[in-house]
Amino acid sequence: MNSLVIYPEAIEQAIAQLEQWLQHPHPWQNYRLTPRSLALLLLQKDPQLWDACPPDFPQRLDIEHLILETQEKLSEPLSLAIAQTRQQQAQHLENQALLITDTPRLSFVEHLHRLTVNPLTGFPILLLILYYGVYKFVGEFGAGVLVDGIEGFFEEQINPVVDQITSQLIPWPILQDLIAHDYGIITLGIRYAVAIVLPVVATYFLMFSLLEDSGYLPRLSLMLDRLFKILGLSGRAVIPMVLGLGCDTMATMVTRTLTTQRERLIAAFLLSLAIPCAAQWGVILGLLAQKPAALLVWGGVIFAIFLGIGYLTARLLPGTSGGFYMEIPPLRLPKLRNVLIKTWVRMKWYFWEVLPLFIWASVLIWVGRLTGLFDAIIRLIEPIARALGLPQETAPIFLYGFFRRDYGAAGLFDIQQQGALTGNQLVVAAVVLTLFLPCVAQLQMLVKEQGLKNTIWMVVFIIPFAFFIGYVLHLSLTLLGVNF
Amino acid sequence: MNALSTVKKGQIHTVVALKPKTEQTLIKLMALGIMPGCQVKVEQQFPSYIISMGRTRAALDRETAEEIWVERV
Incomplete structure (x- = not known):
């Protein structure tokens, strides 16, 4: 796996299963997304993707079942778990790339911001x-x-x-x-x-x-x-x-x-x-x-x-x-x-x-x-x-x-x-x-x-x-x- | 554990839970970068709540601030 973001085990298992299913014809062929991205969107119950899925799509029930199963293994909502993993990865990248040498001083823009939101001014x-x-x-x-x-x-x-x-x-x-x-x-x-x-x-x-x-x-x-x-x-x-x-x-x-x-x-x-x-x-x-x-x-x-x-x-x-x-x-x-x-x-x-x-x-x-x-x-x-x-x-x-x-x-x-x-x-x-x-x-x-x-x-x-x-x-x- | 709406200005807190009434609000809060584990600071409480996380700033109404649970760092 060469993905930049690695999700918790339960989610990765679900992604692998979905990727396998998505090798067969599916309703989202024209989305030009990698199977991994499609799988992640499906897990997050993306409304657009689900709307595009006809009720008679044979694997629809399987996918719904898989989402429920995955959710049960997690302590927080699926979409939150996904967002959190991404946030951590972003934080990690930022820490590697950014060196903060000085505490930021109060700039003119910051003063202006305070003036515009303070009720008095x-x-x-x-x-x-x-x-x-x-x-x-x-x-x-x-x-x-x-x-x-x-x-x-x-x-x-x-x-x-x-x-x-x-x-x-x-x-x-x-x-x-x-x-x-x-x-x-x-x-x-x-x-x-x-x-x-x-x-x-x-x-x-x-x-x-x-x-x-x-x-x-x-x-x-x-x-x-x-x-x-x-x-x-x-x-x-x-x-x-x-x-x-x-x-x-x-x-x-x-x-x-x-x-x-x-x-x-x-x-x-x-x-x-x-x-x-x-x-x-x-x-x-x-x-x-x-x-x-x-x-x-x-x-x-x-x-x-x-x-x-x-x-x-x-x-x-x-x-x-x-x-x-x-x-x-x-x-x-x-x-x-x-x-x-x-x-x-x-x-x-x-x-x-x-x-x-x-x-x-x-x-x-x-x-x-x-x-x-x-x-x-x-x-x-x-x-x-x-x-x-x-x-x-x-x-x-x-x-x-x-x-x-x-x-x-x-x-x-x-x-x-x-x-x-x-x-x-x-x-x-x-x-x-x-x-x-x-x-x-x-x-x-x-x-x-x-x-x-x-x-x-x-x-x-x-x-x-x-x-x-x-x-x-x-x-x-x-x-x-x-x-x- | 306290609701973000009740904490003092200027102190840094860690978000421990999000309990919004609608899924839509949850998604929005996550998109703003407000999620368990992140650190927030309340900058202002009136006329709206202004909070900062890292270099991002967001405005919330009282109802939304009541749905974010935090702990003092």
Whole structure:
């Protein structure tokens, strides 16, 4: 035997027996592993290997029996015995190869690590990173400056050309609307993916890759694990939640990295309900900027709902949150080249993932308007808007806001410009828009990740809940005599 | 024998047993290099446990730290 690692006698015997069996045809021929490696994986009950084994494989029972027999001869779990042997061998090699001459001194990196994880300094650092990285860079620069620039270019240079060409090539206005005009596939769907999603996601991925390569993300997770436990989540869910502040669609997709279905469900639900995306909070901040107290009420209500509903969901859903364990790599200075390549690859992947969703949104709007379905829905929303103390002109905003992020908030902006909205009405509308489903692309991603049934449950809860909270807020502000 | 969640900061302990509730956690702990025989040091307990083994560092929540049994070296 020329293997580098020698396992305890019982395991070596089992490996020899398995190697012998594996000389005959078996279900793992295409794995390109040595019989010894295959044998070790089988002994560790590797799920992938066992899934690939058909129930009628003649030796399946023999192998299962052999594993049980081997386990009985050992005092600890088989996989632990294997891991321990490897660890000892690694330790042995390290001792041979490494000569430690000096006790390591406290380096700058070590000091920095301590500052980032010590509660006294770690939380302020965390807030600073979120403020400059997310709020300033993604929110103000990405969702503000860049979006305005690219969208302006689309509206001035591209849309008029598309409108003109379409009107010349297609004589039927109905079909023209599908491609061009206010809600067309090119003038809305593609413009959306390129002008709104792309800059937000580009700045977000850039910031995210920087944080990732610096080794800060695991520290962010460990600092927030306790807070997230209250919501039935673990520190791992910090990443999709922070991503949601960039783009909820992307964040909903990233929930698949969480370890349990329960955690994935809670995370996707909270993202849909209470995490506003950069396009959303960008405009809301603009709307309420002149009224700091109103902004505070909006932020307070959304944060309270995030915590309150998260807490209730965690109590009501059966099961417990998955344990939290994570390696903490040393802090490093990110390499710019790596960060840029990573950002580029992610942007490309994400763009192709969401582009079809936005094209679908255009088609849906086209069908909705053509069939009169949208008008019917708007008439349904009008009395609700009035109950919230809002003028009935705000009704279309809630419907179209779901399809066109900017229309929702920008529509509000237009009405405000005309002086038709009071401060209270702005806060109520902003809260309802934030709690409302983020957008049609996010809804499609939700179906993909959580299935139709769970998605329907969430929608059935979120829509009435958003209006209900708006109503309660309107009532409270009126009763307390608050005027922003 | 004590749970890792109860030992003092800065002292070196030897892991004597892992008693996680799920097989998945056991595999994860082993992958992090936390297994019987290895030496660990608790560096911090709040807001999460931070432990070091050799030149590796890991963060754990309280529940996981309660499932790792150690003895004072």
